Amino acid sequence: MSTRLRELARRREQLVARSTADRERLAQVTGRLGREIALLDVLLVALRQVRRYRAALGLGAGAVLVFAPRATLRWVPRIVWIAPLAFEGYRIMRALRTPLPPPTPPLE
Numbered sequence: 001m002s003t004r005l006r007e008l009a010r011r012r013e014q015l016v017a018r019s020t021a022d023r024e025r026l027a028q029v030t031g032r033l034g035r036e037i038a039l040l041d042v043l044l045v046a047l048r049q050v051r052r053y054r055a056a057l058g059l060g061a062g063a064v065l066v067f068a069p070r071a072t073l074r075w076v077p078r079i080v081w082i083a084p085l086a087f088e089g090y091r092i093m094r095a096l097r098t099p100l101p102p103p104t105p106p107l108e
Contacts (some may be wrong), residue, residue, distance in 0.1 A: 054093055064072065 065076065
């Protein structure tokens with residue numbers, strides 16, 4: 001075998017090894033991403049249910065506040081602090097979902 005063919009064979013082996021390593025890394029990344037997407041999907045389904053049954057959720061939250069033991073009431077200030085931020089984040093995401101108007105052409 002000539003030197004050129006040996007060099008090509010060695011180069012091919014290196015490329016195959018690198019390709020295999022890249023495939024394994026990609027499989028790891030997509031596996032993690034798949035788990036995160038599944039978690040996000042569950043969260044979105046829960047948010048849709050909450051949106052559909054807002055009144056029942058409000059009544060349930062009120063009942064927890066009225067009948068909750070003191071240990072549960074420690075979470076109330078945190079919830080009161082986080083709720084407006086969550087609502088504002090929801091509003092922003094909802095606004096981003098609506099399509100933007102087409103750009104206006106420049107004035108000549």
